[in-house]
Amino acid sequence: MSSDKVLTARGLRVEFGLPGGRVARAVDGVDLDVAPGEIVALAGESGCGKTTLARTLLGLERATGGEVAFGNVPLGRSTKALKAYRRQVQLVLQDPSGALNPRHTVYDAVAEGLRIHGITDDEPGRVAEALSRAGLRPPERFFLAYPHELSGGQRQRVVIAGALVLEPSILVADEPVASLDASVRGEILSLLLRLKEDAGLGALVITHDLGLAWSIADRIAIMYLGRIVEQGPVEQVLTEPRHPYTRALVSVLPDSPVAEPVVLAGELPDASRIPGGCRFRPRCQEVAAGNALKVLDQCEGVDPAVLGPDAEPHLVACHLDRALRDPARMSG
């Protein structure tokens, strides 16, 4: 894997000040890599910080700690550096109806990136090419259309074409199909998969839908309260989840590979009140069932370290998991 086009986050933190002097730690130490030619799914419940993470990766939100880098070059603050970076890393938003200016035609929406970056040679050709890569063929037929004249799936293709026109290496897609009709979803996901396979595009797909990750992603990172708690290849993480939170998420899906459904009580705590020790402990089914008695003092007192990138293919931030793995390793 060549590292010159890898999007990396190291120890990334994003904090927001709240009224009353409290601080919400929306992203609380995240290490993540996205390379060209791979699709990484970032999954978690709403409020876990996954959208903030995506916005920070795109330079739309300022990190309060850690760094984002592309091809080993840290993301600069200057307008020029950000602009160069954005030719490489592009965004696809959740709601294609809102992501397109209703007063702009499809042509203008797709050409916008070219105009911003001052790319003037063969604008119509580039726009046509991007539209057909996004599956809108023949592209000329869509040039003059307004967003409201298109279906939801077509609009999302226009948004994707608007990102592709700059020939980026990485796409960051925030819930790319959540607002689309069920039968149209597959088409958009197939498009992302095809772009990866044919053009070597990398993608970070943010989703709350684990089935989507199963359909297209190579790797998956599960996020809980601003931290990635488990990451690894999709097959391993989703069919043999090791973190109790991932296990619970997978267990409540229809026809789940985890036999007993575990419905966690309560809801995601506030990002300004992250529990000490392991942040998942108050809702952890293993702690509640008394399975974690041996490591309970660690669960209560020690924050599992931030998962490092790629040291091991399948990483889990859980004291119990580590305790269960270690003797196994020794005996084996």
Place this chain on the structure above:
Amino acid sequence: MTLLEFRDVHVTYTGSRGRVPAVRGVDLALEAGQVLGVAGESGCGKSTLAMAVLRLLPKSAEVSGEILLDGEDLLTMGWGRLRAVRWTGASIVFQGAMHSLNAVQRIGRQVAEPMLVHDKDLSAAKAAKRAEALLERVGLPPSRARSFPHELSGGQRQRVMIAMALACDPDLIIADEATTALDVMVQAQVLQLISGLVKERGVGLVMISHDLSVLSATCDTAAVMYAGKVVEQGPAHEVFARARHPYSAALGAAFPVIGDPASRRNPGGLAGDPPDPGRLPEGCSFRPRCAVAVERCGEASPELLEVEGARLSACFVAQEGEPVVLG
């Protein structure tokens, strides 16, 4: 006795684009203590069907056929009787709880309100007590009765909506995409709650959703709607796992089963867009998007017929015993 029965229900909207058929002849039945799932995409007529039960459709909608609740036709009954039915017979839980709750009224009052309106002898204090008990029943601390809607999370608001639907002990609950906007875990909590209520109180439940996989896990029977018609019907899990209509197969494939190697790196989907109800194609309305269509499909619209056991399908290919999925 059958709790709810649709008999040849048609709904047609009249608007600026002329007459648009939204529901085109639906026959369905639901027993007490059972859960019926209705699946389909936006515009397939599933929400119109739900609204038709309580006659909540706008004036521009023309409804024909019969909708029987405990043997009584809801479409022809007088307004007084209908009001009574709306309070105690059936209630609807909509999607998007924030818009359905009054932003400037405390939760407890909103839950108690239908009880007070319905039962003139009930004292305010007693109604408040009952509201608290209902909130506890749906898994919210009774102290939440003093909260305003904006102080609750999405999942909690959806629970309040369910508590409101239960306020007058209805025999029938219609949940229209009641869990769609919720996270997986919260959705699981709400579904668990709903299933528990069905078992415990013996109410009938109609669940409307675009997510066939959720229906397969919670419903007894499922009906898949496309362009205003039921195209497949049968035991919910079988419809999801072994579809007998190409549309249900595609809808099911949109929600892959984790661990199923066939769906890995192979997102299921359908080419084309859902049909415009104002301009339906000749013959089978699914034909333009169908991969297994044969010549007959362009000539006549298939009826919903039994294909095996308790399973019905409106597909010529399935009716001849052929598989409806290619490859």
Place this chain on the structure above:
Amino acid sequence: MTASTTTSPRALAWARRRQSFARSWAAYRAQRTGMVGLVLLGAIVVLALAAPVLIDESALSVTQATGGRMEPPSADFPLGTDEVGRSVLALTLWGSRLSLLIGLTATVVAILIGTAVGVTSGHIGGAYGWFALRISDWFMVLPSLVVAIALLAVLGRSMGTTILVIALVSWSGTTRLVRAQTLTVQARPYLERARALGAGHWHQMTKHILPNVLPLVLASATLLVPSAILMESSLAWLGLGDPNVVSWGSILNRASDNGAVSAHAWWYLLPPGLAILLVVLAFMMCGRALEAVFNPRLRGEQG
């Protein structure tokens, strides 16, 4: 669709503009009051432009006046005469030129200031936005006529200062409107998309915010013109107008100064008064119709 229209971006842009103009025009035409207002306005503008052709400028000269003092309407003077014997018809017709000119120019200046301050304060925000908003608030709460009188007293009486003074007291309303709309557009995902594409403030403001704000500005401008005309008339009536030119306000000022009221010379007072009323009404009708066309909230948001 021919090959040339599919390849040239400029042709595409023009085709698109033509289409959207045709759509707005069709929506406008559907409004009856708007059409009545437009016809009325057109007639007034044509009359004002044609004044030199219809009546010679010498009719305004005090020394060359041919009629008697405050004569009632007759065949020679269809609307009677003023205190020095000039035709009131000629005065009213010529006065329309100045009233319209001042009204339109003052509105343009006010709209320019208001839009610039509104868009920048809404988009950039921060300390600048706060400061700009406080200033516009301050102008909004000041009693406009009093401020205008004070400013005119300081700056001297001329057409230029009248325009400037009217613009100064009326830009803040536009700022408010534009700022509110800017904030709405600002929250739309397509601005997030533009930022992710690398768009700077200038691109965001000119390509996304302004096009979404301008229709509303246009509608509010048509409502601002009558108030500017009224303001000009009030100032002229109070004797604060340019003494060397004839406007509807200055006609009324002379009429009341010379006892037209006590002389029951209704022909001297009514024509300029009714003219003001008609223009204001015509602009109001057009403005309401434009608002209905452009304001998505009145039309039902469809993009």
